[in-house]
Amino acid sequence: MYRPPAEPGMPIDEIDTPALILDLDAFEANLDHMASAAKAAGVRVRPHAKTHKSPVVAHLQMARGAVGQCVQKVAEAEILAWGGVPDILVSNEVVSPAKLARLAALARIARVALCADHALGVDAIEAAAQDAGVRLPVLVEIDVGAARCGLVPGPEVLALARRIASSRHLSFGGLQAYQGRAQHQRTLDERTASIASAAEMTGRMVEDLRTIGLDCPIVGGAGTGTFALEAATGVFNELQVGSYVFMDADYGRNHPAPPFRQSLFVLSTVMSTPNAEVAVVDAGLKALAVDSGLPLVWQREGVTYAGASDEHGKLTLAPGSSPLKLDERVMLVPGHCDPTVDRYDWYVGVRNGRVECLWPISARGAMN
Amino acid sequence: MYRPPAEPGMPIDEIDTPALILDLDAFEANLDHMASAAKAAGVRVRPHAKTHKSPVVAHLQMARGAVGQCVQKVAEAEILAWGGVPDILVSNEVVSPAKLARLAALARIARVALCADHALGVDAIEAAAQDAGVRLPVLVEIDVGAARCGLVPGPEVLALARRIASSRHLSFGGLQAYQGRAQHQRTLDERTASIASAAEMTGRMVEDLRTIGLDCPIVGGAGTGTFALEAATGVFNELQVGSYVFMDADYGRNHPAPPFRQSLFVLSTVMSTPNAEVAVVDAGLKALAVDSGLPLVWQREGVTYAGASDEHGKLTLAPGSSPLKLDERVMLVPGHCDPTVDRYDWYVGVRNGRVECLWPISARGAMN
Known part of the structure; x- marks a missing residue:
């Protein structure tokens, strides 16, 4: 088990990357929604x-x-x-x-x-x-x-x-x-x-x-x-x-999408800005499962995760989108949640812009 | 770090699966070949x-x-x-x-x-x-x-x-x-x-x-x-x-392929044989990186790894190929070696049909 990428209380921008982020409000809403739906259906x-x-x-x-x-x-x-x-x-x-x-x-x-x-x-x-x-x-x-x-x-x-x-x-x-x-x-x-x-x-x-x-x-x-x-x-x-x-990007492509919020993210960092149309983040296909498609960039208009190599993710910026800076954080929505979770040792639970908790992914790699 | 799937001395068929297998003869030959080639080239x-x-x-x-x-x-x-x-x-x-x-x-x-x-x-x-x-x-x-x-x-x-x-x-x-x-x-x-x-x-x-x-x-x-x-x-x-x-299946598709032997395998077990044309093994896309294509089945004529879900691999058997039995072991050649290694805590080194050593994959998941 590798060292945790954050400590409780830390602001999001100080989390070491790549990190697996859990938006606790969204996560709890999902737990509640499923519990009520099942109860209603008996x-x-x-x-x-x-x-x-x-x-x-x-x-x-x-x-x-x-x-x-x-x-x-x-x-x-x-x-x-x-x-x-x-x-x-x-x-x-x-x-x-x-x-x-x-x-x-x-x-x-x-x-x-x-x-x-x-x-x-x-x-x-x-x-x-x-x-x-x-x-x-x-x-x-x-x-x-x-x-x-x-x-x-x-x-x-x-x-x-x-x-x-x-x-x-x-x-x-x-x-x-x-x-x-x-x-x-x-x-x-x-x-x-x-x-x-x-x-x-x-x-x-x-x-x-x-x-x-x-x-x-x-x-x-x-x-x-x-x-x-x-x-x-x-x-x-x-x-x-x-x-x-x-949730994940692939479930988001269902019509209608399941009635849940995206609570799981991979937090990445811009490590290279080779030109105005490209930024490279530190999360590639070891950090994100790509079997069901590439990740989506969260709430950054005009920015697309266009390609993954082992340790790098290549983002493309549409003309007119605001540039990405070196060492800037970028949140990604995994293409497929289950195998993405299996790449990490820790959930970093966040709420109101801060780390609230760290939970070990105890069965990570437990394939036997 | 999860428990090792084997102990030194064990025959291959007793290794718990999925397991990452290193054929030590092939691996050492690869080390030697690269060392000589570089020396010759200065x-x-x-x-x-x-x-x-x-x-x-x-x-x-x-x-x-x-x-x-x-x-x-x-x-x-x-x-x-x-x-x-x-x-x-x-x-x-x-x-x-x-x-x-x-x-x-x-x-x-x-x-x-x-x-x-x-x-x-x-x-x-x-x-x-x-x-x-x-x-x-x-x-x-x-x-x-x-x-x-x-x-x-x-x-x-x-x-x-x-x-x-x-x-x-x-x-x-x-x-x-x-x-x-x-x-x-x-x-x-x-x-x-x-x-x-x-x-x-x-x-x-x-x-x-x-x-x-x-x-x-x-x-x-x-x-x-x-x-x-x-x-x-x-x-x-x-x-x-x-x-x-x-080496891996994707490098094997180069012409000519690099001058190295396949030394890395995922050992899997047949867990279901729903009909004569299909067998399901316990190694899916959490056990094998599929970003560069599906794994190959090693030295089993007529058997193809046809599809991966999270924890299952679906093998198809060509007409006339010898059937796979429940609990039988199947060796797979990963499609892409680097991210496949990153799914495991241990190399199981084998030689002459037996486990010779276990080496920890110490930097597994070390993405930060």
């Missing part, structure tokens, strides 16, 4: 810690009613459980015996559930749970259109659920039904159609499972781009939203 | 630590004759100096007083040089050197075609060099002339033309500086894609090569 929220990677953020979400956290990785589950999060769903398959042993060990200090999409996976989880003397809830992941992991809805799902339910150290935890592809479909019509189809498949599976005597404690899915749609279906009972706490 | 090597971010690798390079290291960031300079590297060039502009104070402080334990491309930058460096009571060599960065930082070769370069030489706590360190754009030009003709032009501009500046009484202790540039060209010009006296130690 569904639970189990936010995804793959976005924030921080027990601090997890506890703030749970203080507003979230029932626990989702993670994608065993290492993330460990860091949350060690940080006092009592209820964790690994919304992902875990198949390696060594990882399953770690997860089963965690079940002594937190409720830990995970997903499976293969009989061999279920058997491996059962073996690990037996070795550790714990009981693990296992959800069946179904493919509702994301075309990644998960079983195609149908008889195989019933068979796998039965296998889980009849495993001595497992309980059937429900269905994992995340439509990842729908999150960044640009129009509401596309997203509505995708989630309608996902909900129809999921709902039918819930019914089919009921007919063989298996209830679904969790029917989980949804993301920041579609949560209102899943919440309204009556099929999903848990929303696994992640990005809503921060 | 130029110094000052490898770039922005690639490897490790004092361990730096010392192995210096044991083979490298004169020191390049870095892009003050934090990288700190970690190398604290790790015993005695001669460090920040091949980049540093303009913020707080960063310059850190760099000047380092000059008590290592030789530390840096670059400037603006009079205000030179004045800020002079102020920091004066405050710390040290003397810092400063190179002028010139733009030889990369169109990023640096002055256009010409009278401004002479003026800035004079300003450095006449600053009481600075010495003129020479020219920084890196043609970054040429590194990944695909044909030898393109690269040859780019470096010929860069060398012509640089050589003329060296001459012009000599006429005003300023010698260039360092004339630095070159990268893994073009180092043989710069080495042959007689203009450059230091090669700032980085990627040659590891």
